[in-house]
Amino acid sequence: xxxxxxxxxxxxxxxxxxxxxxxxxxxxxxxxxxxxxxxxxxxxxxxxxxxxxxxxxxxxxxxxxxxxxxxxxxxxxxxxxxxxxxxxxxxxxxxxxxxxxxx
Numbered sequence: 001x002x003x004x005x006x007x008x009x010x011x012x013x014x015x016x017x018x019x020x021x022x023x024x025x026x027x028x029x030x031x032x033x034x035x036x037x038x039x040x041x042x043x044x045x046x047x048x049x050x051x052x053x054x055x056x057x058x059x060x061x062x063x064x065x066x067x068x069x070x071x072x073x074x075x076x077x078x079x080x081x082x083x084x085x086x087x088x089x090x091x092x093x094x095x096x097x098x099x100x101x102x103x
Contacts, residue, residue: 023097030089030096037086044079048072 051072058065089095 026097027093030093034086034089037082041079041083041086044075048075048079051075 051068055065055068055072058068092101095101
């Protein structure tokens with residue numbers, strides 16, 4: 001019993017509370033980032049739809065047509081990567097703190 005009485009329980013409790021508060025703040029920040037990312041993806045979808053409309057009226061084979069097509073492909077890949085990240089973070093929010101789980 002003396003060993004238990006000598007433990008700095010108040011200090012340990014205070015540190016645990018600080019850690020939990022920090023984790024709550026991180027969780028709130030992550031949630032905000034996910035909401036923002038979803039809004040960004042929605043905007044990117046609208047932008048890509050508009051770009052496809054422009055692409056359809058441009059002369060096939062032109063340099064501008066080719067460059068716009070390449071840009072759309074890159075944007076599609078980037079949007080897919082962001083979507084994968086947001087999906088993963090929604091399912092594993094602790095990964096922001098602990099890292100990715102070993103598969």
